[in-house]
Amino acid sequence: MGFIVYLAWVSVAVFVFMVAYRALKYASMPLSLRWELYPMPGEPPGGGSYMEEVDYYKKPVHHNRIAGLLEMGAEVFYLKKVKEHNKFGIWPFSMCMHWGIYLLFLWVLLLLVEGIFGLDVILPVTNIIGKIAFVIGAFGSLGLILKRAGVRKLSLYTAPEDYFNLLFLFAIFITGIISWSGDPSFTLSRAYIKEVITLEAAPVPLPNIVIINFILVELFLIYMPFCKLIHWLAKYFTIDKIIWDDAFKVKDSPQDKKVLKQLGYICNWAGPHLVPGKTWLDEAQIVDGGGNN
Amino acid sequence: MGKKDITFNDMAQLNDEPLLSLRVEELMRVPDLGVEPPIQPPPEKWRANYDFSLDGHAAVGVPKPKNEEEKARLVRGFLSGLGKLFDPQNNWTFLKILKLTTDYCMRCQTCSEACHVFEASGQQEIYRPTFRSEILRRLYKRFYTPGGRLLKSFVGANVDLNYKTVIRLLESAYRCNICRRCVQVCPMGIDNALITRELRKLFHQEMGIGPVPVFQKGTRNQLKTGSSTGMIPAGFKETIEFIEDDIGDRTGKKIKIPLDKKGADILLLHNAGEYLSWPENPGAFAVLFDAAGINYTLSSEHIGYDGVNYGLFGDDVEAARIALKHLMVAKQLGVRKVVVGECGHATKCYCVITDRIFPGDLSMSELPRESCLPLFWEIVKSGVVKLDPSRNNFPTTLHDSCNIVRLMGIVKPQRNVTRAISSKFREMTPNGAHNYCCGGGSGFAIMNDFNFAQWRKKVSERVKAKQILEAFKDCLDPGTEKYVIAACSNCKGAMRDIIGHYKLWDKYRITYGGLVELIVNAMVDLPKPFLEMEFIGSE
Numbered sequence: 001m002g003f004i005v006y007l008a009w010v011s012v013a014v015f016v017f018m019v020a021y022r023a024l025k026y027a028s029m030p031l032s033l034r035w036e037l038y039p040m041p042g043e044p045p046g047g048g049s050y051m052e053e054v055d056y057y058k059k060p061v062h063h064n065r066i067a068g069l070l071e072m073g074a075e076v077f078y079l080k081k082v083k084e085h086n087k088f089g090i091w092p093f094s095m096c097m098h099w100g101i102y103l104l105f106l107w108v109l110l111l112l113v114e115g116i117f118g119l120d121v122i123l124p125v126t127n128i129i130g131k132i133a134f135v136i137g138a139f140g141s142l143g144l145i146l147k148r149a150g151v152r153k154l155s156l157y158t159a160p161e162d163y164f165n166l167l168f169l170f171a172i173f174i175t176g177i178i179s180w181s182g183d184p185s186f187t188l189s190r191a192y193i194k195e196v197i198t199l200e201a202a203p204v205p206l207p208n209i210v211i212i213n214f215i216l217v218e219l220f221l222i223y224m225p226f227c228k229l230i231h232w233l234a235k236y237f238t239i240d241k242i243i244w245d246d247a248f249k250v251k252d253s254p255q256d257k258k259v260l261k262q263l264g265y266i267c268n269w270a271g272p273h274l275v276p277g278k279t280w281l282d283e284a285q286i287v288d289g290g291g292n293n
Numbered sequence: 294m295g296k297k298d299i300t301f302n303d304m305a306q307l308n309d310e311p312l313l314s315l316r317v318e319e320l321m322r323v324p325d326l327g328v329e330p331p332i333q334p335p336p337e338k339w340r341a342n343y344d345f346s347l348d349g350h351a352a353v354g355v356p357k358p359k360n361e362e363e364k365a366r367l368v369r370g371f372l373s374g375l376g377k378l379f380d381p382q383n384n385w386t387f388l389k390i391l392k393l394t395t396d397y398c399m400r401c402q403t404c405s406e407a408c409h410v411f412e413a414s415g416q417q418e419i420y421r422p423t424f425r426s427e428i429l430r431r432l433y434k435r436f437y438t439p440g441g442r443l444l445k446s447f448v449g450a451n452v453d454l455n456y457k458t459v460i461r462l463l464e465s466a467y468r469c470n471i472c473r474r475c476v477q478v479c480p481m482g483i484d485n486a487l488i489t490r491e492l493r494k495l496f497h498q499e500m501g502i503g504p505v506p507v508f509q510k511g512t513r514n515q516l517k518t519g520s521s522t523g524m525i526p527a528g529f530k531e532t533i534e535f536i537e538d539d540i541g542d543r544t545g546k547k548i549k550i551p552l553d554k555k556g557a558d559i560l561l562l563h564n565a566g567e568y569l570s571w572p573e574n575p576g577a578f579a580v581l582f583d584a585a586g587i588n589y590t591l592s593s594e595h596i597g598y599d600g601v602n603y604g605l606f607g608d609d610v611e612a613a614r615i616a617l618k619h620l621m622v623a624k625q626l627g628v629r630k631v632v633v634g635e636c637g638h639a640t641k642c643y644c645v646i647t648d649r650i651f652p653g654d655l656s657m658s659e660l661p662r663e664s665c666l667p668l669f670w671e672i673v674k675s676g677v678v679k680l681d682p683s684r685n686n687f688p689t690t691l692h693d694s695c696n697i698v699r700l701m702g703i704v705k706p707q708r709n710v711t712r713a714i715s716s717k718f719r720e721m722t723p724n725g726a727h728n729y730c731c732g733g734g735s736g737f738a739i740m741n742d743f744n745f746a747q748w749r750k751k752v753s754e755r756v757k758a759k760q761i762l763e764a765f766k767d768c769l770d771p772g773t774e775k776y777v778i779a780a781c782s783n784c785k786g787a788m789r790d791i792i793g794h795y796k797l798w799d800k801y802r803i804t805y806g807g808l809v810e811l812i813v814n815a816m817v818d819l820p821k822p823f824l825e826m827e828f829i830g831s832e
Contacts, residue, residue, distance in 0.1 A: 026392075029388055029392065030388055031389075032387055032389045033386045033387065033646055033649045033650065034645045034649055035390055035484070037473060037476055037477060038704075038726045039702060043702065045727075046725035046726060047698055047699075047702045047704030048704055050702075051701050052702070052703050052705055053667055054667045055630075080480075081478050081479065085403045085406065085407065085478040086402070087406055088401075088402060090401060094401070153418070154400070156300065156418075157423060157427055160447045160449070161449065162449075228396065228397060231397045231481060234393050234481070235397075238394070238397070242484075246702075248657035249648050249658065251652075251656040251658050251659050252653075253656075255649070256652045256653065256656055257652075259651070260652040263651075263652065265385055268383055269377060269383060269499050269610065270373065271501040273611070280610075283610050283613070284650070287516050287614055
């Protein structure tokens with residue numbers, strides 16, 4: 001007991017804190033101009049927004065949240081657009097790697113549930129999920145590494161950091177497979193989880209491979225919010241808060257007040273048609289070409 | 294240089310040799326196009342003075358720097374603007390989208406084939422939607438993030454920056470129509486098209502560099518004279534008189550077009566390009582609205598008669614200035630709402646973009662803005678104007694403006710109208726929100742400096758040429774006249790290019806025009822057709 005137990009708790013704390021911090025950071029950025037994209041969820045494939053109606057502003061606008069959730073779900077769990085539009089054949093690998101990650105976290109969660117509540121009944125399910133996670137995750141991450149390295153049109157855009165991220169994931173999954181091969185019913189993994197929950201040393205010494213596997217998972221939790229792998233959170237903002245944000249502005253609404261505030265920001269662009277140092281509202285009222293032009 | 298060899302650092306090559314030399318044989322093949330004119334290199338006198346080192350074409354035409362100070366100034370200006378793009382006060386308008394797009398593109402290249410420019414070019418790397426944005430992304434990392442400064446190569450922040458990178462990036466920002474088709478297929482909702490727009494903004498708002506037809510002769514001219522065409526209010530009034538006479542000639546009707554009518558229901562805002570290039574379009578509006586009893590007015594106020602807002606293409610300040618003027622004109626007239634005529638970018642500008650530029654009484658809830666297309670369908674559906682589709686007894690197809698369909702979701706009204714008034718209508722494939730850009734979008738249609746028109750006709754407009762020919766493949770016989778409906782001024786400019794350059798009128802009798810002209814052509818009480826099936830090119 002010691003470092004590896006505390007690392008588990010620290011990793012969860014860092015992850016939660018950083019995800020909340022990132023979410024708050026994006027949510028508190030200035031209100032951008034409308035930049036939506038059609039069709040919206042639930043609209044016919046060929047389009048069909050509320051702006052198709054004369055006097056649309058007098059009519060109620062219905063947003064189909066369920067269709068939105070289904071569309072988001074299709075992306076998260078099926079990578080639908082990658083499947084339909086990616087010409088480099090990355091979908092099977094990407095799908096396996098993503099599901100490997102989902103199942104890896106589900107496996108850890110189930111181990112925790114078993115440990116906390118003593119729910120031995122779910123043990124077979126936990127074991128199967130863990131095995132599937134490691135196998136498909138390793139297959140997917142290795143496949144993506146080879147794809148990115150082997151196809152020049154992908155490798156041109158792939159930075160060492162991207163390979164590192166994929167290798168990191170591959171390392172988690174491959175150590176998981178090795179750990180599982182020496183411990184087919186994950187008894188030792190359960191012992192580690194028990195140690196984390198109770199803060200008491202395991203009754204038997206844990207093999208290095210089990211410890212390495214969990215340390216990698218925990219380091220991954222710490223690392224993820226600092227790199228691109230947190231794109232799942234960004235996706236909520238790019239899609240739900242920008243592409244699907246089609247509501248028009250109403251006078252005196254919270255949005256309206258934000259716009260008023262932002263028009264007071266200083267516009268310091270140096271183009272010859274601008275007068276630096278003025279507020280955005282002042283700049284907008286200059287129609288004669290500004291001070292420098 | 295072959296297309297497979299390009300890397301990001303090639304953008305910094307100090308020689309004047311273009312990174313890419315386009316050849317017709319390497320472009321996407323278009324059946325039924327026949328032999329087409331070859332791509333001409335730029336004349337030597339241009340090359341001596343201006344930079345053509347991206348692809349042998351120039352949209353902006355940056356003069357070659359004469360000394361080290363001029364080179365350094367380009368780099369300094371670029372870096373200064375790059376910082377401002379990511380500053381909440383200087384770029385509140387698009388910071389959130391830009392930051393997310395910069396940080397979270399997974400570079401999976403799922404978007405590539407959605408791009409008509411990339412496809413038409415024969416998949417040239419420099420036109421891939423992620424190419425220019427990846428360079429911007431890496432430069433931002435290198436100069437403005439701790440990770441980039443500390444771990445330069447590891448995070449990919451090792452793109453060279455010199456005056457050539459700056460000039461090539463600038464030109465590259467005008468090789469994308471910002472149609473956002475790539476965003477539609479992105480699993481992450483990443484907006485590489487927005488990066489193109491932000492790059493343009495950096496160059497114009499910070500350095501005053503951009504295509505002359507869009508900014509100096511566009512927004513600047515509009516703010517000074519009242520119109521991007523240079524038309525002053527007195528000239529506008531004369532044009533209206535000419536259109537009234539033309540209506541008389543075409544229809545036998547004596548129609549007085551309402552100007553500056555206080556308290557009208559609608560302020561109708563046309564793209565001023567219509568008055569000069571396609572006056573039959575505002576004329577047809579007048580005939581239709583008169584027949585339908587619509588209570589509307591045009592404005593003859595400074596800027597109020599030109600709905601164009603080229604600030605949309607890359608300058609937020611200019612966009613706000615022009616939009617404010619338009620909205621104030623509407624307020625002063627006391628109209629109930631603004632309806633934008635057949636102009637895609639102006640419609641999106643007033644119905645979507647300007648919604649969050651101004652507060653209070655200029656909010657959409659207080660001063661609503663709409664597209665003309667739903668109103669057309671209301672008129673047609675109501676039966677108040679008697680229409681006979683057999684009067685449009687020729688094959689038609691509908692080109693969708695990206696601004697109207699993909700960026701506003703207005704898809705059905707124009708189709709409902711077309712089906713009601715045209716007996717031989719057929720769709721292009723794909724269409725609606727998944728359409729392809731005409732190739733003239735985001736200002737390209739009016740950009741004719743240097744040899745940019747050649748690039749536009751050969752590359753950005755190529756997919757649309759293919760779509761048009763495919764839509765009419767069952768009736769290409771020149772004995773049958775055919776009509777491409779384009780309810781957008783920029784798109785009409787592109788249609789004129791395509792039909793003229795590829796000789797589609799001469800070979801196949803394909804012409805183009807707006808939707809409202811087709812509606813009026815179907816009016817049963819007109820003694821003769823309103824439409825003249827002909828093609829007048831710009832060359």
